[in-house]
Amino acid sequence: MLNKIFNIIVEQGVDGYLISSVIELLGCHTQAKTYDELLIRTKEAIELYLDERKSFKPTNKFLSLQRTDRSRVIVQNNKTGFDDVN
Numbered sequence: 001m002l003n004k005i006f007n008i009i010v011e012q013g014v015d016g017y018l019i020s021s022v023i024e025l026l027g028c029h030t031q032a033k034t035y036d037e038l039l040i041r042t043k044e045a046i047e048l049y050l051d052e053r054k055s056f057k058p059t060n061k062f063l064s065l066q067r068t069d070r071s072r073v074i075v076q077n078n079k080t081g082f083d084d085v086n
Contacts (some may be wrong), residue, residue, distance in 0.1 A: 020045075
C-alpha cells in the first residue's frame with residue numbers, strides 16, 4: 001500500500017451506524033457500529049480500493065473543511081486553524 005495519509009469524513013447515519021468516506025478515493029466508503037471498528041474497516045477499504053486500482057493515482061487534494069450556520073461560513077484550514085468567513 002502507498003505510504004500516504006488519507007483524509008476521512010465520519011458521519012452517523014439515521015440507523016446509528018458510523019460511515020466513513022475517504023475524500024481522495026472516490027467511492028471508498030464503509031460503515032460500522034463503533035468508531036474503533038470503523039477505523040479498522042476504513043483501512044481495509046483503502047487497501048482493497050488501491051489493490052483493485054493498482055495504477056490509481058489520487059487526483060483530489062484535501063484543502064479545507066467548511067461548516068455553515070446559514071449566516072456565515074467557518075473554514076478549517078490545515079495550516080492556520082479556524083478562520084471565520086462571512
